[in-house]
Amino acid sequence: MxxxxxxxxxxxxxxxxxxxxxxxxxxxxxxxxxxxxxxxxxxxxxxxxxxxxxxxxxxxxxxxxxxxxxxxxxxxxxxxxxxxxxxxxxxxxxxxxxxxxxxxxxxxxxxxADGIADGDRPADGNPEATGTASDRFAFAASVLEAAATVVSNLHLETQVRAGERVLIHGATGSVGLTAVQFAKARGAHVTAIAGSDTNAALLRRIGADVALNRHDGDVLEQIAAGDGPRSFDVILDVLGGGDALEKNVSALSEYGRLVIIAVLAGATGTLPVMQVMLKKAHIIGTTLRxxxxxxxxxxxxxxxxxxxxxxxxxxxxxxxxxxxxxxxxxxxxxxxxxxxxxxxxxxxxx
Incomplete structure (x- = not known):
């Protein structure tokens, strides 16, 4: 073979x-x-x-x-x-x-589904983007890992509920897109982070209540200046370490849950332990593999x-x-x- x-x-x-x-x-x-x-x-x-x-x-x-x-x-x-x-x-x-x-x-x-059209492409207009799967096998291979990642973290680990405020980093990959739509199906208020204005607009079309372009400045500063939530019950994070860890903890609400599924910003970071204690926060790290x-x-x-x-x-x-x-x-x-x-x-x- x-x-x-x-x-x-x-x-x-x-x-x-x-x-x-x-x-x-x-x-x-x-x-x-x-x-x-x-x-x-x-x-x-x-x-x-x-x-x-x-x-x-x-x-x-x-x-x-x-x-x-x-x-x-x-x-x-x-x-x-x-x-x-x-x-x-x-x-x-x-x-x-x-x-x-x-x-x-x-x-x-x-x-x-509403929101995502067959012709949707990333912000750079990559002509290889096909939008839809060519057959049932391509469709299946496009959804399983993202579905498993999202259900294990937003259902099994954090039990996202209606009315909760959810922040999703890296929201235009397969996991992020799935997470936005799953959290909305649960009745949550979703803030999603994209890498372009075009992709932020798509996130709003599929249900994100707030969608921000990370290139427009510090995400937490954008959140603080906006009309959406200032703190979150659940944060689904792909950044991991660097200064992202401290910033994510600062964005948690009381009894908030931060679930880390990737380390794109680094494998180590500074954990503000006192904030975790005062917020009664839960820091969760998971991997499917x-x-x-x-x-x-x-x-x-x-x-x-x-x-x-x-x-x-x-x-x-x-x-x-x-x-x-x-x-x-x-x-x-x-x-x-x-x-x-x-x-x-x-x-x-x-």
Whole structure:
């Protein structure tokens, strides 16, 4: 099978034997792969695979791990069309998957949701942006990881409720767009942060009550000068460290919950402990990739029960930034590194 190895912080297409499924695993013939920032970070050497991930082997027996956590394809044993979250090795034509990490392919909505049009593109007008998925496999690979991230953090971890004030950083990626729409479906007041006026306008169209361009100045100063909330019950953060940690804590309300899902601004920062104590705040850090077994199954069940109805009805919709041939995975990574993309990048295997 074709897969990708990593060397010198670059992807290299190689041929390797198919994986042998362990007990409780099945083989999936992959049609499409969702491209995520975790994949880019792994290639850069900043996000190693979990220690429990079974490595692949080259024809001469050398072990390696491929990136990739989100796939859609066909179960080889039953022929069922499925989507799966894996701990790694997803950039391959065949992937061994825990049965607990599988869900049936979601139905692609036949009518578009309000707010996101088929022609929506990022602010730079990238002509590769296609807007909609070309088929059901591309659609499935564009929604699962974002749905799982959002439901695990805004439902399982923070239990966002109607009337709560939610701040979402990085709101025009697939996770951010999904989070805005999910929080609004829960009845929350949403403030969303974008990287351009064009994308801020799109966030308002899909339901954000307040949408700000981070390039217009310090986000907290913009919040303080605006008409929206000054503090937040829940903050979904992709920045992590640097001065973002202290600023996010300062923006929390009493009993507020800050959930950190990425470290784009740095892996370390200063925690204002007294503010955390006085606000009775909760600081939560999560990652999907290091969950397995019952923990992974809990997230997948929440996706099925909480997210699939909203996604299949079109209430939550994420545009496709680009569908890229499998062998051109490096080009897909470059789209994410360049920033400014809107929605999801998908690799087409077959």
């Amino acid at each position: 074709r897969t990708f190895g990593i060397s010198d912080r670059s992807l290299h297409l190689i041929d390797a034997p198919e994986p042998t499924p362990a007990t409780g695993e099945v083989l999936v013939d992959v049609h499409t792969i969702g491209v995520n920032r975790a994949d880019v970070a792994e290639v850069a050497g900043a996000y190693p695979p979990p220690p429990f991930l079974t490595p692949l082997r080259t024809a001469d027996g050398a072990e390696f791990c491929a990136p990739g956590v989100e796939i859609a394809g066909t179960r080889r044993d039953t022929g069922e069309e499925v989507v799966a979250l894996v701990a790694g090795n997803g950039y391959a034509e065949v992937v061994a998957v825990e049965e607990s990490a599988l869900l049936p392919l979601p139905q692609q909505p036949t009518t578009p 290091f969950r397995r077994g019952e923990a992974k199954a809990q997230v997948m069940e929440a996706v099925r029960s909480q997210m699939w109805p909203l996604i299949q009805s079109g209430q939550i919709r994420v545009p496709i930034q680009a569908e890229v041939p499998f062998e051109d995975a490096a080009a897909a990574h470059q789209i994410l590194r360049a920033g400014g993309h809107l929605g999801k990048v998908v690799l087409r295997v077959r």
